[in-house]
Amino acid sequence: xxxxVLAAGAVAMAGALALTACSSSGADEGTVVGDGExxxxxxxxxxxxxxxxxxxxxxxxxxxxxxxxxxxIITDADQYSTKLQAAIAGGxxxxxxxxxxANMMGYVYADVLADLSExxxxxxxxxxxxxxxxxxxxxxxxxxxxxxxxxxxxLPKDVGPxxxxxxxxxxxxxxxxxxDPSEPMTxxxxxELAKALTVxxxxxxxxxxxxTGLNVxxxxxxxxxxxxxxxxxxxxxxxxxxxxxxxxxxxxxxxLGLVEGVTPSVEQAQTLDTYQRWMAGEIGFFPVxxxxxxxxxxxxxxxxxxxxxxxxxxxxxEEGDDWSTWLGSLGIGVSADSENVExxxxxxxxxxxxxxxxxxxAAGQIQIPNLIDYAEGDWITTDATETGWPENSQxxxxxxxxxxxxxxxxxxxxxxxxxxxxxxxxxxxxxGSVTAEEFLAGKQEEMQKLLDQSWTSAxxxxxxx
Numbered sequence: 154x155x156x157x158v159l160a161a162g163a164v165a166m167a168g169a170l171a172l173t174a175c176s177s178s179g180a181d182e183g184t185v186v187g188d189g190e191x192x193x194x195x196x197x198x199x200x201x202x203x204x205x206x207x208x209x210x211x212x213x214x215x216x217x218x219x220x221x222x223x224x225x226i227i228t229d230a231d232q233y234s235t236k237l238q239a240a241i242a243g244g245x246x247x248x249x250x251x252x253x254x255a256n257m258m259g260y261v262y263a264d265v266l267a268d269l270s271e272x273x274x275x276x277x278x279x280x281x282x283x284x285x286x287x288x289x290x291x292x293x294x295x296x297x298x299x300x301x302x303x304x305x306x307x308l309p310k311d312v313g314p315x316x317x318x319x320x321x322x323x324x325x326x327x328x329x330x331x332x333d334p335s336e337p338m339t340x341x342x343x344x345e346l347a348k349a350l351t352v353x354x355x356x357x358x359x360x361x362x363x364x365t366g367l368n369v370x371x372x373x374x375x376x377x378x379x380x381x382x383x384x385x386x387x388x389x390x391x392x393x394x395x396x397x398x399x400x401x402x403x404x405x406x407x408x409l410g411l412v413e414g415v416t417p418s419v420e421q422a423q424t425l426d427t428y429q430r431w432m433a434g435e436i437g438f439f440p441v442x443x444x445x446x447x448x449x450x451x452x453x454x455x456x457x458x459x460x461x462x463x464x465x466x467x468x469x470x471e472e473g474d475d476w477s478t479w480l481g482s483l484g485i486g487v488s489a490d491s492e493n494v495e496x497x498x499x500x501x502x503x504x505x506x507x508x509x510x511x512x513x514x515a516a517g518q519i520q521i522p523n524l525i526d527y528a529e530g531d532w533i534t535t536d537a538t539e540t541g542w543p544e545n546s547q548x549x550x551x552x553x554x555x556x557x558x559x560x561x562x563x564x565x566x567x568x569x570x571x572x573x574x575x576x577x578x579x580x581x582x583x584x585g586s587v588t589a590e591e592f593l594a595g596k597q598e599e600m601q602k603l604l605d606q607s608w609t610s611a612x613x614x615x616x617x618x
Contacts, residue, residue, distance in 0.1 A: 480557025
């Protein structure tokens with residue numbers, strides 16, 4: 154499925170913007186674009202000051218090359234979806250905007266998103282992580298997602314590899330050997346180390362350091378997959394949480410706190426959440442994602458006696474099992490009603506694939522580069538280290554290339570079936586009032602009904618076209 158990787162020059166914008174005569178004709182009259190002079194595009198997104206700075210740099214270069222100006226509309230992350238929905242409902246869709254993969258099918262059926270396939274050269278697509286494009290591939294006729302060669306309706310703003318990490322300072326203080334950075338621990342090996350990390354450091358009779366502290370909603374996926382189980386069948390039509398492998402993995406995850414005692418108690422987590430405890434140096438193992446790097450580096454610099462970190466693969470059930478973890482993405486789409494679809498597509502392409510913009514975003518420690526040849530070339534060999542990324546950042550690239558999986562609801566029309574899984578999960582992992590097997594026996598039927606409804610809704614949306 155991986156295509157040929159081309160040179161970085163193939164994605165440079167120079168020469169790619171061979172735009173024709175200017176016009177503001179509507180999409181119904183065909184896509185007519187000009188050289189950009191006198192054209193204003195709108196770009197709606199959410200993000201940090203790092204994102205804003207990088208995009209301002211990229212957009213300045215885009216304006217210099219095309220003459221088009223770009224009005225940037227930035228929102229808080231919590232407000233983005235609401236404001237985008239309001240813009241869509243009001244018929245005032247930005248020319249270019251962020252797209253969540255879970256919403257992509259609905260936007261396509263509602264004619265909100267333009268098909269970018271004809272505007273973006275294959276050489277550009279071939280130099281992006283597969284998932285970064287496949288998350289936005291959709292065949293309107295078959296209803297299939299992520300199939301190589303199908304049209305795509307957004308380009309990746311980024312891909313988000315969710316790695317596992319450990320506190321190197323805590324390991325040193327307790328005299329523990331670091332985990333192997335290239336081979337995953339087994340569940341048993343992980344528990345053994347987690348127990349060694351769970352200590353009363355100050356001798357007051359109360360535990361103050363723990364092996365781990367993982368939110369089940371965002372962290373159990375890698376362990377479930379590492380036991381050979383999954384939430385959904387390969388064709389995305391059947392819920393598969395009622396297997397013995399799934400129950401055993403979920404029970405093992407719950408028992409980290411309930412039986413092994415290697416996580417803060419529910420009461421302790423309420424006084425200070427595990428994310429804060431991790432950065433306070435009180436947690437041994439915790440996730441590390443690209444968007445955490447700037448924050449973790451700042452904490453390590455300010456508190457070198459308590460916090461340092463390195464990354465490793467997620468544990469697996471048994472030696473020899475394959476590990477994986479989830480890989481997210483956010484896309485950059487173009488309004489199907491834009492008066493300048495081709496120019497807007499070039500802006501999306503520029504933001505997603507311009508080498509200088511990618512260097513700026515990666516140097517800002519908020520994402521790995523989208524461009525494979527840069528990521529696996531200059532970035533991993535020199536630029537990553539020089540800009541403060543962890544020594545073994547190769548693991549992020551491994552996840553982006555082969556170890557990452559989309560969250561289970563990514564390729565379904567609606568996410569309610571997956572969201573339902575978490576209702577009542579506290580009875581398994583927090584208070585242990587039901588076993589994982591008991592919980593899952595009832596869940597499968599509930600989730601299957603919602604998944605069936607999701608596909609029915611997809612068919613109805615398709616029919617309404």
